Amino acid sequence: MTELKIAVVGAGVIGVTTACELQKRFRNANIKIVANEFFEGTTSYVAAGIFCPGTSFSGPTDEITEKWVKDSYYYWENVKDSNEAGTAGVIEISGYMFSSSIPDIVRNSFMEKVCPLYRAATREELKICPGNWKYGSYFTTLVTQSSLYIPWAFNKFKSNGGQIERRKVESLESLAKENDVVVNCTGLGAKFLCKDRKIVPIRGQVIKVRAPWLKNFFYGDYDTYIIPGVDSVTLGGCRQYQSWDLKVNKYDEMQIKEKCERMVPSLARAEVIGSKVGLRPHRETVRVEKEMKNFDGKRVKIVHNYGHGGYGVTTAPGTALHACDLVHELLAGNNKL
Numbered sequence: 001m002t003e004l005k006i007a008v009v010g011a012g013v014i015g016v017t018t019a020c021e022l023q024k025r026f027r028n029a030n031i032k033i034v035a036n037e038f039f040e041g042t043t044s045y046v047a048a049g050i051f052c053p054g055t056s057f058s059g060p061t062d063e064i065t066e067k068w069v070k071d072s073y074y075y076w077e078n079v080k081d082s083n084e085a086g087t088a089g090v091i092e093i094s095g096y097m098f099s100s101s102i103p104d105i106v107r108n109s110f111m112e113k114v115c116p117l118y119r120a121a122t123r124e125e126l127k128i129c130p131g132n133w134k135y136g137s138y139f140t141t142l143v144t145q146s147s148l149y150i151p152w153a154f155n156k157f158k159s160n161g162g163q164i165e166r167r168k169v170e171s172l173e174s175l176a177k178e179n180d181v182v183v184n185c186t187g188l189g190a191k192f193l194c195k196d197r198k199i200v201p202i203r204g205q206v207i208k209v210r211a212p213w214l215k216n217f218f219y220g221d222y223d224t225y226i227i228p229g230v231d232s233v234t235l236g237g238c239r240q241y242q243s244w245d246l247k248v249n250k251y252d253e254m255q256i257k258e259k260c261e262r263m264v265p266s267l268a269r270a271e272v273i274g275s276k277v278g279l280r281p282h283r284e285t286v287r288v289e290k291e292m293k294n295f296d297g298k299r300v301k302i303v304h305n306y307g308h309g310g311y312g313v314t315t316a317p318g319t320a321l322h323a324c325d326l327v328h329e330l331l332a333g334n335n336k337l
């Protein structure tokens with residue numbers, strides 16, 4: 001019997017999570033991660049990692065989107081409840097989302113369905129942070145710190161026989177010669193590999209600080225967020241549509257510092273670790289799809305899993321499970337395309 005070979009392109013949170021799930025599903029397969037950037041070089045390392053899908057987060061249907069979110073929450077919750085939670089960088093955290101503009105901003109139907117606790121903030125709680133907060137929610141969720149999770153997942157992948165190759169892939173089809181299926185987890189790279197005009201960068205900048213006394217997260221208006229992780233706190237942020245600029249911008253840094261300190265004044269004495277910039281791979285509909293192409297006289301089997309925007313850490317497990325189903329369908333010859 002010939003060995004099943006699968007190539008996963010991309011080593012961010014989506015690629016690594018998908019590769020690990022493929023190993024569980026196809027136990028005897030030879031699985032390789034191919035990428036030109038690993039660890040700090042990926043967008044995934046910039047993320048705060050809070051589980052909080054935006055209300056506009058979309059898969060192909062509402063039903064599929066809800067399934068991705070639920071599957072993801074349960075996946076992260078299992079890691080959090082395991083004895084590997086510390087090394088995997090997954091913690092439970094509670095906190096507040098405040099707004100002074102409209103009540104809808106502090107509601108999130110995805111979160112209300114999966115979180116163990118999601119309720120309106122009380123009048124007293126609206127005064128916890130300086131500012132004229134009119135609406136608020138208090139909820140409990142999870143944070144996954146990518147700088148711990150990705151190395152943890154990589155170690156699992158390698159100890160289960162997974163292979164790694166560092167290189168730039170010029171075309172997905174070119175990998176088809178040596179592989180039965182190619183899984184495309186290239187985030188923003190898919191814009192070029194798939195000539196997909198629907199994927200655009202949404203630039204984000206954050207400041208990582210040490211403030212171990214902070215035990216809750218806080219969200220405010222104008223993209224203000226303060227999110228404690230395992231060993232640092234992420235302060236943000238901004239969302240700049242179609243900006244490709246990966247340099248730290250000092251004006252963004254100033255406004256992030258000012259708005260976060262206004263909301264939580266004790267941050268003024270936090271030790272600054274540094275600023276980071278990342279380009280969120282935004283696509284109106286996250287693409288988890290199978291595709292068959294003709295290349296060099298061969299039928300090439302591809303599964304796409306990209307375009308998670310600002311919610312890739314949150315939804316990596318749910319979309320990875322879906323991508324595994326599609327790989328299974330392609331291999332079983334169930335190719336209704």
Ligand SMILES: Cc1cc2nc3c(=O)[nH]c(=O)nc-3n(C[C@H](O)[C@H](O)[C@H](O)COP(=O)(O)OP(=O)(O)OC[C@H]3O[C@@H](n4cnc5c(N)ncnc54)[C@H](O)[C@@H]3O)c2cc1C
Pocket residue numbers: 009010011012013014015034035036037038042043044045046047048049050051052167168169170185186187188189190193203204205206236237277278279280281306307308309310311312313314315
């Ligand atoms: C400031 C900021 C804060 C964020 N906060 C959160 C948060 O709190 N919660 C959350 O859920 N999400 C958050 N996100 C979003 C999250 O970071 C992304 O959704 C996620 O990282 C996307 O993961 P990815 O694996 O698709 O992409 P990436 O991490 O960018 O990985 C892409 C991989 O593909 C590889 N690649 C691309 N093209 C090629 C090619 N041609 N050949 C070889 N390899 C290739 C790259 O080298 C890389 O390894 C945040 C993002 C930013 C910028």
